[in-house]
Amino acid sequence: MPTPRGGGVAVVCSYLLALAVLIYSQQLTVHIGLTLMVAGFVIALLGFLDDHGHINSMLRLAIHFLVAIGAVISLGGFAEVTIFNGVQLGFIANIVAVLFLVWLLNLYNFMDGINGIASVEAITTTASMAMLYYLLNTSLNSDLLWLLAACVFGFLLWNFPKAKIFMGDACSGFLGLTLGILALIALKENLALFCAWIICLGVFVVDATYTLIKRVLSGYKMYDAHRSHSYQILSRKWGSHTPVTLAIAAINLLWLFPIAYITTTQQWAYPEFAVLIAYLPLIFLAIKLKAGNPDA
Template sequence: MSIVLLSIVFFVMTSIFTGCMRHYALKKNIIDNPNERSSHTVPTPRGGGVAVVCSYLLGLALLIYTQQLTFHIGLTLILSGFVIALLGFLDDHGHINALLRLAIHFLVAIAVVISLGGFTNVSVFNGFELGFIANIIAVLFLVWLLNLYNFMDGINGIASIEAISTTISMAIIYSLLNVSANVDIIWLLSACVLGFLLWNFPRAKIFMGDACSGFLGLILGILALVALKENIALFCGWIICLGVFIVDATYTLIKRVLNGYKMYDAHRSHTYQIISRKCGSHTPVTLMVLIINLLWLLPIAYITVKLNFSYPELAVLIAYLPLIWIAVKFKAGNSDA
């Protein structure tokens, strides 16, 4: 089946399913009430991202059936994604101990790294062999990405826009540079998230919820690690395109720990939260993320992959420097005032 037709079908399916999830959330009183970490002021149904999860997993299964996706990669995405989504779904409907949740995250990440065959052959900085430590870094990368995606899902549309713009950017790079591996599943993910975005932006009628935010972080992380199997430059392309979320979440966490806050304390001191309060609206901030991703990060990622630099890691630094400057300028990680 044409990936264009498939994407349209799953875009429509996800949008319809999200509407059904909103009806379910209202009926079951699954409401996100504003708290000290919230950037919204109105109680809003949550859990709509389940539509993205179900649609995408179904799409992966269909791609495996039609032999447009290798069984091994498809099964890894489906099983790991299902576990993380189920964990988030249960947490949305109740409360799961934070340590238990983190332990499951690590177990899933370890299973993914093993399933992908490990990364002991990976070298960085033009020949420096990481050996077994690369596997440890890969596990930490997956755990951090799925958690930071949850942290960054705080204003209307931002998590969806980040996923859509990142996947579209990488799909463009894959297509232009004839990197055929896994491009269909990248387009499919973008289509599914776009179907949800219609309900979440510019005014949120339903929130994504932990079931989907962690799922998206994990899936994007796996796609990046699959790219690492190709070459380090392609992996750096993913890291560059995910720069807004990676820089904001990482800088904020480090700054808060240095300021004496506990890692798990609720807060509203991410860069995007601070800017949204200054703007008095979520919309300009979400659109700003889209502009940065397409006009700054995408070109750098494309050049990095196309030229296959000896030191693609330096391109990541170049891409991140303005993002770090923005976080510093707006005092991310300080008090919520």
């Protein structure tokens, strides 16, 4: 009997309900709550329809961009953001923010290929950032993160170590977009917190980005299906999904989170370089595993 797809819809519904409760109880501002709810609902609905049929890839991408643009506008834009201790990006920052959201929601779909991986990434990332919010005593709402972690954990129990249900595009895209919006909300607070988000998401960002670049440079179409991500290669080498998913959890908690913590608590003038430090071993691993190579 085939494993049912689309089980992640429960994550979407439970988190949207949690956001509604936070808004009603005035623990979350209406515009932040509605940004997350409307954008997340549209992407989840699009993914659900794609799970149960087929949506033209260009139409799907166009909707992704429209949703991302709407989210960036709703958040007030990012023209005031400065990088490298003084370089103001102006309107370019808004373009980068849109591209960031579109890429994150798509890469999350690419990386949802073995049992538990997408759930573990979401749980460890949100829990890590919630801890940072608490330790730094920021004005950001950590309830948004703990609630998302709790919703995803409920799904993880059914998807790992043995998958009784699969997440589906409805949930993977929803998670990617939601995590991206939460990261952009942190960018409104300061650049170091945004860099911490990018660091904590490092495994997914590096694997998906490196693999895509390698495949495009090798002459493959960027939208062709394949099984040459680092995590897929490792799962074949190790003969199981479980050790790969657990290894990713370990990397997130023992390597990426400490760097994110140091970056935000030590008030580095150039937190961007911390992202590079965090990513270098991950890039080396992708190269070592020959990610993007169909023969790997």
